Amino acid sequence: MFTRKLIWLQCITWIFFFLFLLLYSVQKWETVYLAVTSCGIGVGSYIICVYTNALWLMPKYWRRNRKTEFFIYSILFLLPLIFLRMALEYYLLFPYHPQQGFYKFSLAQFLFSTITISLAFFLGAILNILDDYFHLQRKQESMQLQQAAAELNLLKAQVQPHFLFNTLNNIYYLAYTKSDLAATVIARLSSIMRYFVDEAPKEKVPLSTEISFLKNYIELEQIRMLHAATLSFDHEGVDEMVRIPPMLLIPLVENIYKHGVDKSVPENEICINLKMENGKLNFNTRNTVHPVEKAGGSGVGLDNLRKRLQLLFGNDFTLTSEQDGNHYKVALIFPV
Template sequence: MPGCFQYIPGMKQPVLPWVQVGVWVMVYLLLLVYTIQKWSDWPYGFTYTTVGVVFYIMTVYLHANWLLPRYFYRGRRSFYALFAGLLLVGLVALRMWVEYELLFTRMNRHPFFGWNFAHAAFDAITILLAFLFGFLLRVAINYVDLLQREERLRSRQTASELALLKSQVQPHFLFNTLNNIYALAVARSEQTAEVVARLSDIMRYFVDEAPKDRVPLSSEMTFIRNYLELEQIRLRYPLPVQVCINVVNPAPAIPPMLLIPFVENVFKHGIDKTRPDNEAEIRLTYQEERLDFLVRNKVFQTSEGPWRGLANLQRRLELVYPGRFEMRVFQEKEYFYASLAISRP
């Protein structure tokens, strides 16, 4: 629904709650040890520490979770100053009264906790320090919240980019295959029905497997075999392809359509359709948590420019396997090689 909204930092629940609980427990214990050592009196030290820490917590979170989000971050600075002053005065007065009733009247311990200037000054200073700590806490909460928002946005962006990169493979492949079927249909070839059946298998892969994050390695290789058979049909001279697979079970799951760009580039840029001496080799190895994939094909002077279509794959690998893959493309004598190695796929 169209509309406008204003983002107020920190309106969510405070982050890292257990860290805050740990800090307050530590503050309480340190004050408790100090007061007991100072007055050598467990009940008195316990009462004084409990009252003080309760008021510190009230000051910190009223400032961090109420005043700052409701007034300061919404630009209502005059109301913020007014209510901040009233809050400080009210907390100091309330704490003085509680300490007077508990520590001066009932325990009759020390005249410091009577209604006097020294008592008021001490409570005002400590409450003010807690008030400032509330501001620092809100800044920390906003910063962590911002980091979490950025991480969520990066994750969504990465997922969207992966989906886009993966989707770019399918239309391109389908376009080429439909062109092949059209050519066969025009020629009234007996292979038309077989090609349609192969295309049906591939479409099933697109629908059932391609939307997934990971697919079995065997499914990907079956898809590649179907692709090879489809491409062979449109060639004037059959392309001898040697496929060698050495996979140690259990085989890993990989992103769908991750390996097909290597094979597709053989037919796009790595063969001369007018010559009968084309050849290619595909090797897949998985052992010791390392996947190696190699594609080799002959190079002819008439080749359009081998392996031009792998930039998309490079970007996809950077998103899925950052720092865990190595892709090499090189020529050695009359052959082009494209290899991919993935650690812990």
């Protein structure tokens, strides 16, 4: 019922409560033994009362809407406990304090025991309610995590058919033009498919795997262009053993070829830069745009990317884009 953390917290609370009573009791009794006995009887009765209500009466009767039975069994439990405490105090403490008469089954002893044990009983009910609240909160957090993981997997899965659709268009184009490069493209596609099967389902993959994936994709797109773009892909000095979530970088590169460059003209320039600074990965792209083409175009790929980044990093990421003359720039920064 209780988590390990909550159990330890309760144990510490009971220990401090016992020590607090003991500090008071040593002023009242002639010996430490009598003070410990007095505190032990009181605290022991409170512990029995709290957890009998929290672990048995509340869950079995109150929670199941059997309130009449709850009150009956509560009375049948509390009265014997009160008289058991009074009896223990009479036999173990009264012989050492006969002049007071407090522990000789007096009305004052009965009222004191009833009030304090009733308060402990009420505390047990509160403890049960708090545990139920924390259990519900943990369940909701677990459901939210499962929902986020499911959404993350869905977004990741959506990238694959979207990407494959574009790649198959490339192969169709080469086959239609009877290009000798069709076989090369199919080989590259085979490597990419292997990536989808072996790496994409993982939570994180080495950065080197993502770089190879990007290079395969770029080569496919370069082949498809009538005039291959002037390309620069700089990733020098990057620790390629760093692990990152898969398929976070490809949407930006795909966006270049889908919405940025004009595949029919020779004047195309693409610059891709990958570096690490202060524990964060910086991925920057820069490409020429033409009046007949859209400057950026967010599309499915970039929409999914932003959603994935939010699920993975919350607000601890940056994704910006801007057009500078006839160049379009995108910057992605996230922790690694």
